[in-house]
Amino acid sequence: MRVNPVPATPLSDAVREIVEVGRFLSVRNFVPATSGNFSRRLDARTAAVTRSGVDxxxxxxxxxxxxDLxxxxxxxxxxxxxxxLQLYRDRPDxxxxLHTHSVVSALLSNLRLAEGELVLQGFELLKALGxxxxxEAAVSIPIFPNDQDIPRLASKVTALLEQRPELVAYLIAGHGLYTWGRSMAEARRHVVALEHLLTYELEKMKVLR
Known part of the structure; x- marks a missing residue:
C-alpha cells in the first residue's frame, strides 16, 4: 500500500503557529506559569518543540x-x-x-484515575473532536498515572494508541491534557473543546453527588 509523504512545513511557519497558540492558551489560563509544552511537525523526520522553563x-x-523524531x-x-515525538511516530497524520495544565484537567484526571478513562457522551460539543x-457518540479520554520516567510513559501511550486509533487525547493524572490534530488549528480546537467538556463533566459530578 502506498503511503502518502508528509508535507513539509517551514520552520518559520511552525514557530509562528506555536507562538500564536501559546498566547491563545495562556490568556485562558490553560498553561499557568511555565507549564505545558507545544510542538508542530515539520516533516516526516523532524518537529519544532518548545523550550523548557518558559512562559x-x-x-x-x-x-x-x-x-529529530x-x-x-x-x-x-x-x-x-x-x-x-512518540505521537508523531505513532500518528503520521x-x-x-498541545499539552496543557488547566485546573480542571489536573483535578478531574486525579478524581477519575481509578477508572482509567473518562467517557464523554451526550454533549453537543463532542462534534468538535476529530x-x-x-x-450521541461516546468519546473516551484515557487517564494515565503521572510518571517521571517519560520513556516508560510514552511506551504505555504507544501501546494504547495501537489499539485505539480513534483517540484524540489523553490525560495524565494530576498533571494535564495531551491532544493532537491534523493541523495546529485542529489541535487548538481540541484543547478548547476538551477543556469545556471536562468542566461539564466536573459540574455533572457535583450535581449528582
Missing part, C-alpha cells in the same frame, strides 16, 4: 527548538518532549501536539 504566553523564536530531544527541550459527527 508559553511569552514565547519568542528562540524558545522553539528542532527535534528518532533521536534524543535537543538540549533545553522539555523533559516531556519524548511524548510529543498528527501535525501538532471525526465525531454526533452528540
Amino acid at each position: 508559553k504566553g511569552e514565547l519568542v523564536e528562540a524558545d522553539v527548538l528542532v527535534a 528518532h533521536a534524543p530531544p535537543p538540549e533545553g527541550a522539555s523533559a516531556e518532549t519524548p511524548l510529543h 498528527a501535525h501538532a501536539v 471525526d465525531t459527527r454526533t452528540h
Whole structure:
C-alpha cells in the first residue's frame, strides 16, 4: 500500500503557529506559569518543540527548538518532549501536539484515575473532536498515572494508541491534557473543546453527588 509523504512545513511557519497558540492558551489560563509544552511537525523526520522553563504566553523564536523524531530531544527541550515525538511516530497524520495544565484537567484526571478513562457522551460539543459527527457518540479520554520516567510513559501511550486509533487525547493524572490534530488549528480546537467538556463533566459530578 502506498503511503502518502508528509508535507513539509517551514520552520518559520511552525514557530509562528506555536507562538500564536501559546498566547491563545495562556490568556485562558490553560498553561499557568511555565507549564505545558507545544510542538508542530515539520516533516516526516523532524518537529519544532518548545523550550523548557518558559512562559508559553511569552514565547519568542528562540524558545522553539528542532527535534529529530528518532533521536534524543535537543538540549533545553522539555523533559516531556519524548511524548510529543512518540505521537508523531505513532500518528503520521498528527501535525501538532498541545499539552496543557488547566485546573480542571489536573483535578478531574486525579478524581477519575481509578477508572482509567473518562467517557464523554451526550454533549453537543463532542462534534468538535476529530471525526465525531454526533452528540450521541461516546468519546473516551484515557487517564494515565503521572510518571517521571517519560520513556516508560510514552511506551504505555504507544501501546494504547495501537489499539485505539480513534483517540484524540489523553490525560495524565494530576498533571494535564495531551491532544493532537491534523493541523495546529485542529489541535487548538481540541484543547478548547476538551477543556469545556471536562468542566461539564466536573459540574455533572457535583450535581449528582
